[in-house]
Amino acid sequence: MSKQKKSNTSRLYVPEPQFRPGDTPDYSHISVPVGHAPSRPDPLCPAHETSEHATRLIRVLRFSGEAAGDWIPKISPDTLRRALRDLALTRAMDDRMFNMQRQGKMSFYMKSAGEEAVSIGHAMALRDTDMVFPTYRQQGILIHRGASIKEMMCQCLSNSGDPLDGKSIPVLYSFKKHGFFSISGNLGTQLIQGVGWAMANAYKDSDGIASVFTGEGATAEGDFHYALNFASTYRAPCLINVVNNQWAISSFQGIAAGEGETFAARGIGYGLATLRVDGNDILAVYAATKWAAERARRGGGATLIEHFTYRKSGHSTSDDPTKYRPENEPDVWPFGDPLERLKNHLIFIGEWDEEQHTRLLAEVKLEIREIYKSAEAMGNLSGETKVNDFTMFEQVYERSLPHLDEQKRMFAAERD
Amino acid sequence: MPEMNMIEAIRDAMDVKMSQDPDVLVFGEDVGYFGGVFRATAGLQEKHGLHRCFDTPISEGGIVGIAIGMAANGLRPVAEIQFADYIYPAYDQIASEAARLRYRSNGDFTAPLTIRTPVGGGIYGGTTHSQSPEALFTHIAGLKTVIPSNPYDAKGLLIAAIEDNDPVLFLEPKRLYNGPFDGDPHAPAKAWRGHKLGDVPAGHYRVEIGEARKLQKGVDVTVLAYGTMVWVAQKVAQDLGIDADIIDLRSLLPLDIEMIEKSVNKTGRCVILHEATRTSGFGAELAAQVQERCFYALEAPILRVTGWDTPYPHAQEWAYFPGPKRVGNALRTVMEA
Numbered sequence: 187m188s189k190q191k192k193s194n195t196s197r198l199y200v201p202e203p204q205f206r207p208g209d210t211p212d213y214s215h216i217s218v219p220v221g222h223a224p225s226r227p228d229p230l231c232p233a234h235e236t237s238e239h240a241t242r243l244i245r246v247l248r249f250s251g252e253a254a255g256d257w258i259p260k261i262s263p264d265t266l267r268r269a270l271r272d273l274a275l276t277r278a279m280d281d282r283m284f285n286m287q288r289q290g291k292m293s294f295y296m297k298s299a300g301e302e303a304v305s306i307g308h309a310m311a312l313r314d315t316d317m318v319f320p321t322y323r324q325q326g327i328l329i330h331r332g333a334s335i336k337e338m339m340c341q342c343l344s345n346s347g348d349p350l351d352g353k354s355i356p357v358l359y360s361f362k363k364h365g366f367f368s369i370s371g372n373l374g375t376q377l378i379q380g381v382g383w384a385m386a387n388a389y390k391d392s393d394g395i396a397s398v399f400t401g402e403g404a405t406a407e408g409d410f411h412y413a414l415n416f417a418s419t420y421r422a423p424c425l426i427n428v429v430n431n432q433w434a435i436s437s438f439q440g441i442a443a444g445e446g447e448t449f450a451a452r453g454i455g456y457g458l459a460t461l462r463v464d465g466n467d468i469l470a471v472y473a474a475t476k477w478a479a480e481r482a483r484r485g486g487g488a489t490l491i492e493h494f495t496y497r498k499s500g501h502s503t504s505d506d507p508t509k510y511r512p513e514n515e516p517d518v519w520p521f522g523d524p525l526e527r528l529k530n531h532l533i534f535i536g537e538w539d540e541e542q543h544t545r546l547l548a549e550v551k552l553e554i555r556e557i558y559k560s561a562e563a564m565g566n567l568s569g570e571t572k573v574n575d576f577t578m579f580e581q582v583y584e585r586s587l588p589h590l591d592e593q594k595r596m597f598a599a600e601r602d
Numbered sequence: 603m604p605e606m607n608m609i610e611a612i613r614d615a616m617d618v619k620m621s622q623d624p625d626v627l628v629f630g631e632d633v634g635y636f637g638g639v640f641r642a643t644a645g646l647q648e649k650h651g652l653h654r655c656f657d658t659p660i661s662e663g664g665i666v667g668i669a670i671g672m673a674a675n676g677l678r679p680v681a682e683i684q685f686a687d688y689i690y691p692a693y694d695q696i697a698s699e700a701a702r703l704r705y706r707s708n709g710d711f712t713a714p715l716t717i718r719t720p721v722g723g724g725i726y727g728g729t730t731h732s733q734s735p736e737a738l739f740t741h742i743a744g745l746k747t748v749i750p751s752n753p754y755d756a757k758g759l760l761i762a763a764i765e766d767n768d769p770v771l772f773l774e775p776k777r778l779y780n781g782p783f784d785g786d787p788h789a790p791a792k793a794w795r796g797h798k799l800g801d802v803p804a805g806h807y808r809v810e811i812g813e814a815r816k817l818q819k820g821v822d823v824t825v826l827a828y829g830t831m832v833w834v835a836q837k838v839a840q841d842l843g844i845d846a847d848i849i850d851l852r853s854l855l856p857l858d859i860e861m862i863e864k865s866v867n868k869t870g871r872c873v874i875l876h877e878a879t880r881t882s883g884f885g886a887e888l889a890a891q892v893q894e895r896c897f898y899a900l901e902a903p904i905l906r907v908t909g910w911d912t913p914y915p916h917a918q919e920w921a922y923f924p925g926p927k928r929v930g931n932a933l934r935t936v937m938e939a
Binding site: 317319349350351353354358360361362367368370371372375377378379380381382383384385386387389390396408409412413415416419580581582583584587588589 | 627653658659661663664667668669670671672673674675676677691694695698699702703704705706707708709710711712743744746766767768812856857859860
């Protein structure tokens with residue numbers, strides 16, 4: 187082989203992240219845009235007028251805390267303080283649940299550290315009745331929509347308070363009453379389902395919209411293509427969100443073809459409006475979502491939004507990120523932390539101070555601890571789980587079928 | 603009663619449901635303006651409007667994916683996959699999503715959708731227009747799989763499937779669309795006109811999912827079949843003078859095990875027929891259940907007559923298809939045991 191004369195110069199190219207464990211990560215080449223461009227077009231503009239928005243980055247918050255540019259949303263200080271609380275609550279819950287998993291109270295958990303603004307800014311801009319098709323890392327939407335944190339914890343603990351009766355692994359929530367679609371373990375599948383949901387809204391002349399999520403890794407699934415294609419073909423009133431947190435477990439975003447072009451830019455080829463937004467800037471996430479929601483509701487069709495952020499924690503409790511990326515990379519990532527940035531903004535506009543902030547963090551920590559205690563009092567997986575085993579035969583079909591009844595009897599006999 | 607072939611009966615079922623229920627939508631590749639490559643949706647768009655019956659991009663995963671989202675949002679979509687051979691890109695959406703949505707959300711969300719798709723061989727369809735993939739679906743908990751063998755059942759069963767609150771895979775033996783087929787490719791083609799089961803009531807009626815049809819009563823041997831094979835079974839039994847108890851399963855999951863059990867306990871013999879490949883085919887499940895339930899009544903080993911364990915060939919169509927000769931050999935073998 188080696189002696190064969192090469193007829194071409196093509197070589198197999200395998201993308202690699204710039205930094206691996208042991209390296210000193212340096213992201214000085216990533217220029218954080220300060221010009222606060224691109225501008226905010228009319229939400230019903232032709233899709234191709236957003237092509238610039240697919241490659242640049244919508245930002246509102248400067249690191250000083252100042253809001254700038256024409257995407258500044260009108261949000262009252264009270265609402266911003268509530269958003270800050272939701273961010274802190276989500277992070278506190280994640281921390282608590284991660285630790286409890288480490289103590290063996292539950293089999294598994296997934297944090298959303300660093301990505302809280304994507305969920306909460308997004309939820310703030312939608313109606314609570316707009317159906318969201320989340321992945322497993324948008325728990326902030328539930329927190330913002332006022333879902334019972336205790337019920338969420340009970341789901342993770344698979345105990346007698348689990349609304350899913352122990353059928354699903356932790357974090358795969360389902361809360362129809364909060365417009366939060368049942369989470370599947372199969373990546374990407376919910377994208378096209380959300381488009382179908384939105385098509386049904388349009389068919390019924392409802393002004394409800396759907397919002398679907400994927401990480402950047404799962405944009406490589408066929409379902410992402412289906413979703414963009416169908417959303418464009420039928421002008422479905424939906425938002426397709428790509429949360430680009432740079433990592434799909436151990437694979438950097440280049441492994442999902444992220445080196446050549448932004449993920450938002452995929453939308454342009456399908457004739458969709460596209461926005462690329464600083465995902466650690468809750469005001470920018472809010473403003474972009476609001477724009478896309480208005481477009482969808484007024485019949486302008488779907489928008490693809492790339493939320494540019496960073497996954498600060500490991501992929502899950504089963505993952506150790508120090509095995510594939512530098513330990514301090516989350517700290518040197520140039521877009522900062524969403525919680526800190528909103529805090530700085532509130533302080534900048536004179537609506538918050540360090541003392542209040544310290545008190546808030548202590549408060550939410552305590553609140554989460556108390557809720558967790560009440561949730562764990564209903565059982566956990568390592569102790570005596572109180573979910574009735576016979577419920578495993580329920581909800582396979584609307585009504586039980588003869589062969590399932592028979593298996594239920596077999597199981598009962600096995601129990602005697 | 604109006605006489606219909608199977609295509610007309612299927613179209614009529616959709617027409618009846620679309621007329622009754624504005625939540626029923628029909629879509630798939632070429633089903634809209636054109637009326638479907640097999641004409642199963644002809645006229646539906648014109649009658650019910652562009653929003654009710656429309657064309658989709660060529661994307662099976664997309665078709666089933668939107669159907670799930672629509673169904674979860676209160677509609678009753680009837681999606682068409684042009685050939686069952688092309689259903690595999692949608693397998694993830696069917697197996698991981700449609701079938702499990704109710705279970706994994708504990709009833710919070712449901713997927714009352716129907717997927718129609720033509721199956722089976724006998725039409726020189728070769729490797730990708732002849733497959734019978736039912737066993738890949740009967741293995742999925744949460745899904746129902748049905749397959750009619752005649753116009754009457756096709757209409758009633760499709761109406762029942764559309765009204766069912768669980769996802770239903772509706773397999774249509776395309777060899778039977780225009781007439782019954784008894785396995786002899788050289789005999790003149792028969793039409794459904796004049797056939798007892800080509801008499802199809804107008805309007806609404808149901809054939810319940812989970813109930814088999816006793817095609818003919820007999821005492822010698824129980825034949826379990828579905829789709830095209832029920833007509834092969836009937837012809838062969840008649841030619842050989844065997845008094846066979848022929849059961850057209852109609853519904854594979856849920857299965858009418860009661861009728862099967864009673865029949866085999868009466869006859870003591872059982873032959874299972876299907877077009878699909880043999881290994882791990884649905885026949886294996888049937889054989890296992892009959893063995894478990896009727897062991898002491900059996901007077902002969904249970905035999906399966908199936909397609910060979912090869913991809914479906916083109917030139918060798920009638921060497922592959924489990925036709926009268928193969929079925930006859932099996933029936934004679936169990937009767938001699």
